[in-house]
Amino acid sequence: MLNKSSITRFLTQNRVWQSIFRQGYPDTEENRAKVIVNTLFFHIHPVKVKKHSLKISYTWGMGVISAFLFLVLVVTGVWLMFFYAPSVERAYADIQNMETTITFGMLLRNMHRWAAHLMVLTVFLHMCRVFFTGGHKHPREFNWVIGVMLWVVTILLSYTGYLLPWDQLAYWAVTVGTNIAGVTPLIGEQVRLLLLGAKEVGPEALVRFYALHMWLFPLVMFIFIGVHFWRIRKDGGLSSPLESAEVEQGEQQSE
Amino acid sequence: MSEQTQGVFPKGPGKTYGLMELVKGTSPMVDKGPEDTVTSWPHLLLLEVLAILGTTVLLLFMSLLNAPLREFANPDVTENPAKAAWYFMNLQEMLLHMDPALAGIIIPGLMVIALMAIPYFDRSKQDVGIWFASKKGRAIALWSAIYTTVWLIALILFDEYIRVRSLVSEPEILPGWIIPIAVIGGLSGLLYLIIRRWRPSTREALIGFFTAFVVTYFLLIISGLFFRGLGMHLTVPWDLPPGALSF
Numbered sequence: 001m002l003n004k005s006s007i008t009r010f011l012t013q014n015r016v017w018q019s020i021f022r023q024g025y026p027d028t029e030e031n032r033a034k035v036i037v038n039t040l041f042f043h044i045h046p047v048k049v050k051k052h053s054l055k056i057s058y059t060w061g062m063g064v065i066s067a068f069l070f071l072v073l074v075v076t077g078v079w080l081m082f083f084y085a086p087s088v089e090r091a092y093a094d095i096q097n098m099e100t101t102i103t104f105g106m107l108l109r110n111m112h113r114w115a116a117h118l119m120v121l122t123v124f125l126h127m128c129r130v131f132f133t134g135g136h137k138h139p140r141e142f143n144w145v146i147g148v149m150l151w152v153v154t155i156l157l158s159y160t161g162y163l164l165p166w167d168q169l170a171y172w173a174v175t176v177g178t179n180i181a182g183v184t185p186l187i188g189e190q191v192r193l194l195l196l197g198a199k200e201v202g203p204e205a206l207v208r209f210y211a212l213h214m215w216l217f218p219l220v221m222f223i224f225i226g227v228h229f230w231r232i233r234k235d236g237g238l239s240s241p242l243e244s245a246e247v248e249q250g251e252q253q254s255e
Numbered sequence: 256m257s258e259q260t261q262g263v264f265p266k267g268p269g270k271t272y273g274l275m276e277l278v279k280g281t282s283p284m285v286d287k288g289p290e291d292t293v294t295s296w297p298h299l300l301l302l303e304v305l306a307i308l309g310t311t312v313l314l315l316f317m318s319l320l321n322a323p324l325r326e327f328a329n330p331d332v333t334e335n336p337a338k339a340a341w342y343f344m345n346l347q348e349m350l351l352h353m354d355p356a357l358a359g360i361i362i363p364g365l366m367v368i369a370l371m372a373i374p375y376f377d378r379s380k381q382d383v384g385i386w387f388a389s390k391k392g393r394a395i396a397l398w399s400a401i402y403t404t405v406w407l408i409a410l411i412l413f414d415e416y417i418r419v420r421s422l423v424s425e426p427e428i429l430p431g432w433i434i435p436i437a438v439i440g441g442l443s444g445l446l447y448l449i450i451r452r453w454r455p456s457t458r459e460a461l462i463g464f465f466t467a468f469v470v471t472y473f474l475l476i477i478s479g480l481f482f483r484g485l486g487m488h489l490t491v492p493w494d495l496p497p498g499a500l501s502f
Contacts, residue, residue: 032294042300048292049299052384061306068307072314092327099324110318117502118314120342124472131373131465132396134383134458141374148370155342162340171328172337173501180339180346180359188356200330241384242291 053238062126069119076112086210091166135239160213338501344479354431
């Protein structure tokens with residue numbers, strides 16, 4: 001029906017459209033397979049998924065939501081970067097400007113802040129979901145390890161961003177946090193010095209946290225998320241009870 | 256081509272592929288016929304779009320609440336209480352009860368390593384894909400959660416109103432290291448003895464311990480964030496000084 005409407009025909013029956021979308025509307029099995037395989041942004045999905053993995057009560061969508069929150073954080077974060085300089089003289093005033101004079105500044109800052117907190121929560125809940133449903137087991141052991149690392153990186157990202165507004169909340173939270181790092185056995189003082197670049201939280205720490213927050217941790221995050229998604233595919237999609245049924249069958253056969 | 260496969264895969268001149276080898280084991284999708292699967296378009300993508308839209312709506316509503324911005328940072332004015340970000344409040348709560356190196360570095364470090372090690376001990380695939388593995392697993396999780404909650408609240412109250420340090424303060428290694436490690440070790444051991452009554456599988460026993468970890472993680476955040484006021488002493492949430500809620 002859709003293919004027969006004249007507007008649809010006008011839009012889709014031309015070289016430009018067909019050079020972008022190499023398959024017809026995905027209402028047949030073939031086109032539904034093609035649309036996934038042909039599109040960069042879809043092809044991280046398999047063409048077909050287990051029905052079981054689509055149950056909301058199985059995953060609660062925590063993985064997808066975490067990944068989406070990271071995307072929101074990247075977009076709002078880049079936008080915040082336009083109006084922020086990581087210097088003690090400017091940082092606080094920049095945030096005040098963001099809230100009072102910049103169009104949608106307050107909204108974007110709020111979104112960035114709350115998305116970060118939400119992500120710390122959803123990543124942890126995602127980890128709980130995977131454990132309680134047995135998704136960490138063979139062959140997914142290493143993807144679980146990467147997931148734990150992603151959780152740690154998420155916390156580090158959130159924590160390094162916490163200092164940037166340079167207000168009392170940020171200053172003392174980071175003082176408390178780096179004091180904890182400073183009691184690491186044997187190398188405590190060195191770790192603290194590495195993080196702060198000085199004896200106390202000051203301009204050096206602000207620049208370091210900025211660099212870690214804008215560059216190093218997001219990069220690590222992108223790479224680890226990439227590996228995490230890749231391995232979901234390579235390990236046969238999401239876990240499901242079918243796998244334990246298979247084990248039982250295999251055991252019966254080998255008996 | 257071996258004799259074994261000749262009948263199954265006859266040679267044909269029109270074929271551009273051939274059977275190379277038979278190996279033992281299954282690929283991830285073996286035996287999952289079309290009845291177990293659906294196309295990602297539209298079934299999976301639709302759910303993803305819904306999750307994304309739902310999150311966006313939630314986030315926009317949350318953003319009606321303004322992100323905190325307190326006074327300009329001042330190293331000479333110490334906040335009371337000085338709190339880390341909320342997701343570190345569990346560590347900061349532990350700092351009140353033991354040596355900082357133990358609470359802030361060693362325990363969290365060991366926890367992360369223990370988490371990563373789980374799948375290398377939990378190897379049976381018997382109950383993959385089932386929440387809490389079994390009825391037994393669900394019972395273990397529930398009782399582990401109750402056990403952990405009761406003990407944590409009791410320990411926090413004990414250390415606030417009776418104080419371990421007022422009973423034993425010398426030498427420092429006792430209240431700082433030995434007593435906390437003994438308490439954590441002892442309570443974990445007791446938890447294991449209780450769990451064993453169910454005759455659990457490895458996975459069901461691990462469910463008990465993981466539940467204890469999750470409950471501890473959240474309870475200590477709640478206690479550190481909502482119930483610690485001036486001087487990090489226990490108080491009720493509505494009496495908290497400004498700045499005690501570190502979001």
